[in-house]
Amino acid sequence: MTKQIYSVSNLEKYYQKQHVLHDITFSIDEGEVVVLLGPSGSGKSTLIRTLNGLEPYQSGVLKFKGQEIQPDEKGWRKLRQQIGMVFQSYDLFPNLTVMENILLGPTKVQKQPRDIAQAEAKRLLEVVGLSEYANVYPRQLSGGQKQRIAIIRALALKPELMLFDEVTASLDPEMVRGVLNIISRLAKQDKMTMIVVTHEMNFAKRIADRVLFLENGELLETTAGTQFFENPQTDRAKEFLESMD
Numbered sequence: 001m002t003k004q005i006y007s008v009s010n011l012e013k014y015y016q017k018q019h020v021l022h023d024i025t026f027s028i029d030e031g032e033v034v035v036l037l038g039p040s041g042s043g044k045s046t047l048i049r050t051l052n053g054l055e056p057y058q059s060g061v062l063k064f065k066g067q068e069i070q071p072d073e074k075g076w077r078k079l080r081q082q083i084g085m086v087f088q089s090y091d092l093f094p095n096l097t098v099m100e101n102i103l104l105g106p107t108k109v110q111k112q113p114r115d116i117a118q119a120e121a122k123r124l125l126e127v128v129g130l131s132e133y134a135n136v137y138p139r140q141l142s143g144g145q146k147q148r149i150a151i152i153r154a155l156a157l158k159p160e161l162m163l164f165d166e167v168t169a170s171l172d173p174e175m176v177r178g179v180l181n182i183i184s185r186l187a188k189q190d191k192m193t194m195i196v197v198t199h200e201m202n203f204a205k206r207i208a209d210r211v212l213f214l215e216n217g218e219l220l221e222t223t224a225g226t227q228f229f230e231n232p233q234t235d236r237a238k239e240f241l242e243s244m245d
């Protein structure tokens with residue numbers, strides 16, 4: 001039986017008077033890859049951030065594994081241990097080595113024994129081909145390498161859901177592929193449940209089980225990936241796809 005990981009019902013969000021998310025309802029099952037698409041300014045980042053308690057919202061019900069999330073500091077703190085998030089900007093701690101960056105969450109927040117956390121960190125570094133970089137500082141890494149570290153730092157917490165918001169948007173073109181390959185591998189091989197915002201349409205096509213299409217804060221489509229790219233339901237999604245060619 002498929003297990004629901006996250007569900008959102010009738011979510012409404014304003015920035016002051018601006019209504020940025022209108023009656024958003026969707027859910028994501030275990031192992032599913034949902035790609036969130038839409039024009040710039042449509043509310044993708046706001047939605048992703050709201051799921052992780054980084055943005056307050058005005059109404060709606062959010063559930064994690066069937067349990068309603070209490071939108072207070074304690075509720076979000078607990079949730080963020082189970083949800084990994086990687087943004088466009090690299091948010092590694094500059095004064096810590098790569099290894100220390102990866103170990104911080106597992107040892108300080110989750111109180112994992114250091115040797116176990118370290119073994120897992122080493123394994124993850126190997127997976128992303130950065131084993132030799134364990135003891136360097138973030139400034140010594142390229143943008144693509146930093147994003148790969150940011151991804152495995154999130155994975156070290158063994159999240160049940162990963163949120164990716166335009167993780168390749170500030171990378172030089174030659175760095176993009178390495179980062180996308182890691183996410184593809186997580187999706188296909190590790191069956192990680194994830195919500196991905198991306199401008200890389202070929203990548204989106206490859207990984208999307210389902211596409212959510214957002215425009216002006218409204219969810220216009222929730223469509224199977226294959227169908228969305230071949231035959232989108234709405235004219236707005238059609239225009240969007242044409243504009244991305």
Ligand code: ADP
Nearest residue numbers: 015018020038039040041042043044045046047
């Ligand atoms: P996307 O990620 O799809 O480009 P965003 O979620 O960043 O869209 O933005 C949606 C809308 O909300 C835009 O009109 C944007 O200007 C506005 N917005 C985003 N963040 C803030 C904020 N912190 N304060 C006020 N308005 C914001």
Ligand code: MG
Nearest residue numbers: 044045046166
């Ligand atoms: Mg955004």
